[in-house]
Amino acid sequence: MAHRPFASAPYVVGKGAPALAPTHIPAEESLCPVVSHDWINSEYKHLVVDASPKALAVKPGQFFNLLCPSPDAAELWLRRPQSVYRIDRENRRIEFLYKCVGRGTFGLATLEPGDELNMVGPLGVGFAIDRRWKHIVVLGRGVGLATLAPISQLAGECGIGVTAILSARSAEFVMADDLFGKVGDVIAVLDSDATSAVEHVEAILKRLIAQRQADAFYTCGSNRLLQLMKRLGKAHGIPGQVAMEQVMACGLGPCYVCVRTFEVDGKKELRRVCIDGPVFDLQEAVGW
Amino acid sequence: MVDMSVKIGSVTLQNPIMPASGCFSTDLAQVIDLNRLGALVAKTVSREFRAGNPPPRVSEVEGGMINSIGLPTKGIEYFLSHQVPDYKRFSPPLVGSISATTIEDFEAMARDVSTSAIDVLEVNISCPTRDPKGGNFALHEEHTFNVMRRIRQTTDKPIWCKLSPNAGDVVAIAKSAELAGADALVVSNTILGLKIDINTFRPAIGNKFGGLSGPGIKPIIVRMVYQCAKAVKIPIIGCGGIVKLEDVIEYMLAGASAVMIGYLIFRNPSGIIAIIDGLQEWCAKRGFARVADLTGAMIDEAPRETYAAAAAPIG
Ligand SMILES: Cc1cc2nc3c(=O)[nH]c(=O)nc-3n(C[C@H](O)[C@H](O)[C@H](O)COP(=O)(O)OP(=O)(O)OC[C@H]3O[C@@H](n4cnc5c(N)ncnc54)[C@H](O)[C@@H]3O)c2cc1C
Ligand SMILES: Cc1cc2nc3c(=O)[nH]c(=O)nc-3n(C[C@H](O)[C@H](O)[C@H](O)COP(=O)(O)O)c2cc1C
Numbered sequence: 044m045a046h047r048p049f050a051s052a053p054y055v056v057g058k059g060a061p062a063l064a065p066t067h068i069p070a071e072e073s074l075c076p077v078v079s080h081d082w083i084n085s086e087y088k089h090l091v092v093d094a095s096p097k098a099l100a101v102k103p104g105q106f107f108n109l110l111c112p113s114p115d116a117a118e119l120w121l122r123r124p125q126s127v128y129r130i131d132r133e134n135r136r137i138e139f140l141y142k143c144v145g146r147g148t149f150g151l152a153t154l155e156p157g158d159e160l161n162m163v164g165p166l167g168v169g170f171a172i173d174r175r176w177k178h179i180v181v182l183g184r185g186v187g188l189a190t191l192a193p194i195s196q197l198a199g200e201c202g203i204g205v206t207a208i209l210s211a212r213s214a215e216f217v218m219a220d221d222l223f224g225k226v227g228d229v230i231a232v233l234d235s236d237a238t239s240a241v242e243h244v245e246a247i248l249k250r251l252i253a254q255r256q257a258d259a260f261y262t263c264g265s266n267r268l269l270q271l272m273k274r275l276g277k278a279h280g281i282p283g284q285v286a287m288e289q290v291m292a293c294g295l296g297p298c299y300v301c302v303r304t305f306e307v308d309g310k311k312e313l314r315r316v317c318i319d320g321p322v323f324d325l326q327e328a329v330g331w
Numbered sequence: 332m333v334d335m336s337v338k339i340g341s342v343t344l345q346n347p348i349m350p351a352s353g354c355f356s357t358d359l360a361q362v363i364d365l366n367r368l369g370a371l372v373a374k375t376v377s378r379e380f381r382a383g384n385p386p387p388r389v390s391e392v393e394g395g396m397i398n399s400i401g402l403p404t405k406g407i408e409y410f411l412s413h414q415v416p417d418y419k420r421f422s423p424p425l426v427g428s429i430s431a432t433t434i435e436d437f438e439a440m441a442r443d444v445s446t447s448a449i450d451v452l453e454v455n456i457s458c459p460t461r462d463p464k465g466g467n468f469a470l471h472e473e474h475t476f477n478v479m480r481r482i483r484q485t486t487d488k489p490i491w492c493k494l495s496p497n498a499g500d501v502v503a504i505a506k507s508a509e510l511a512g513a514d515a516l517v518v519s520n521t522i523l524g525l526k527i528d529i530n531t532f533r534p535a536i537g538n539k540f541g542g543l544s545g546p547g548i549k550p551i552i553v554r555m556v557y558q559c560a561k562a563v564k565i566p567i568i569g570c571g572g573i574v575k576l577e578d579v580i581e582y583m584l585a586g587a588s589a590v591m592i593g594y595l596i597f598r599n600p601s602g603i604i605a606i607i608d609g610l611q612e613w614c615a616k617r618g619f620a621r622v623a624d625l626t627g628a629m630i631d632e633a634p635r636e637t638y639a640a641a642a643a644p645i646g
């Protein structure tokens with residue numbers, strides 16, 4: 044059995060341990076066996092775990108707060124939030140796609156198949172989709188595409204078409220093109236050939252609006268792209284949603300660590316990314 | 332069956348395990364059954380809206396975390412009209428926590444918050460990050476006495492005074508709070524600290540200084556609980572760095588009648604429930620019929636082996 048630090052008595056997936064929390068409690072702390080964990084480029088890893096029944100109820104845009112193993116001789120003291128990348132209900136698995144940026148994610152990267160990952164979730168407010176929409180536009184940057192990826196599942200289930208504009212440094216870092224390829228068109232825009240420039244992306248969005256292929260906007264991962272979608276969304280009356288990030292502690296709502304500024308009816312207010320979001324109304328977000 | 336209940340003055344808790352203010356809200360019902368807790372402890376409120384400190388508001392440090400939330404609050408009106416009814420969906424007693432910068436405002440807050448829905452008033456005179464320099468009432472005996480006396484004269488509710496480990500002489504502050512009429516002491520709030528980001532050379536958190544919490548502070552606070560328990564007659568609630576069952580037992584042996592848990596909720600939210608179950612099992616196994624019998628049961632003499640070793644000739 045993997046070393047289990049601290050006092051927790053979480054639900055152990057696959058061991059038939061009774062769930063601690065009664066059924067009306069939607070999220071839980073669970074220990075999930077790692078199924079596979081592979082590098083997909085020099086910085087990003089793809090993690091697949093066996094998930095508990097409560098975890099499997101996760102919706103696109105929601106996240107889990109992960110207790111990452113330590114990458115060094117010291118400890119990690121706070122969890123790290125990661126949004127769900129793919130929900131595989133058939134095999135009862137949940138997938139994450141993350142970029143290694145610091146101690147938490149480098150520690151996470153040390154997990155091997157068979158190890159247990161302690162996750163709290165599912166947490167937060169996910170993406171909403173309106174079944175009357177015919178075609179939506181997804182615009183993401185870098186690892187923000189991991190958060191947007193499950194929209195492809197949502198759109199697929201609702202029979203809604205998607206144009207996914209995937210922005211990255213170079214072709215190596217384009218994510219989720221395979222997932223979006225199944226439900227619509229993929230346009231990769233890159234720094235390496237200058238196609239990721241805001242003016243170029245703006246031209247693509249304007250074309251989609253003109254072709255009436257933009258019933259709603261979704262974005263994550265870049266302040267420039269958020270501001271662009273916000274501006275065009277406002278000008279053309281297109282509803283939109285943005286998935287935000289902020290450093291978290293509890294991930295559950297009480298600590299007020301994860302606040303960001305939003306503007307509603309001309310009034311600025313602080314909201315918690317973990318429970319009021321992470322998905323917010325595009326027009327209410329002030330900056331990423 | 333072990334009797335898990337404890338009495339804090341006139342208030343009976345079904346067990347001695349409570350969440351700590353600021354680390355708890357009804358949002359936690361997403362992951363645990365709140366009706367299992369000894370009490371519900373609300374986030375500190377002040378009279379007016381406060382936005383709190385600029386992000387980032389936390390940073391990891393060895394042994395826990397450092398925070399500078401800065402007591403954001405929607406104010407007392409919102410607390411009473413929205414948050415209190417929300418807490419009342421659950422059965423454990425409700426502890427309301429108040430903060431202010433003047434004695435007059437503390438008095439008015441105490442009066443306004445003393446509604447029938449509130450079972451206990453926790454007086455937070457010790458938040459180190461509300462004033463950027465870390466100062467507060469709980470650093471001074473006479474300030475502590477004056478504010479607690481005024482609150483005592485204002486309300487019939489049980490009042491718990493939350494002390495600061497940043498005070499030079501915590502025992503003296505504890506005595507002033509008792510003398511002023513506090514019903515119990517919460518020992519304690521966070522320890523003022525500083526973390527520097529070595530990439531930017533700037534403070535790691537927005538407020539520069541922050542409050543240290545988590546297992547790293549536990550031995551310090553256990554020592555303070557022990558010292559305060561020897562000096563006052565009112566019950567003490569231990570708070571600081573509890574992450575497992577053994578920590579709760581240590582606090583109780585040192586003299587705490589109950590405990591509050593903050594950091595663990597971030598680390599292992601299901602742990603707080605596991606500790607309640609674990610404590611009951613532990614008492615049964617060790618033959619304690621009442622968990623309350625653990626309070627102050629520490630034996631002061633050092634382990635005998637120490638003497639034996641010291642007595643042995645060296646070399
Ligand atoms: C709701 C949500 C969903 C996310 N989904 C993904 C995802 O699918 N894939 C992915 O690669 N990343 C995602 N992130 C970001 C991820 O949480 C951070 O990259 C990670 O926590 C960094 O931890 P670290 O210790 O490796 O890096 P650190 O060295 O701690 O920090 C590196 C950078 O990450 C930021 N950061 C640190 N801790 C957190 C935290 N707790 N929350 C947010 N940012 C933090 C820091 O401000 C810094 O800029 C998500 C964040 C949020 C809030
Ligand atoms: C994010 C955070 C917010 C807090 N907010 C409050 C607060 O509003 N009022 C208060 O009295 N204490 C507050 N505290 C202090 C805790 O209640 C507790 O005293 C301290 O964290 C030590 O306990 P721990 O080590 O178990 O976390 C806060 C602590 C943290 C970490």
Ligand code: FES
Pocket residue numbers: 290291292293294295296297298299300301302315316317318
């Ligand atoms: S991380 Fe604690 S409130 Fe969002």
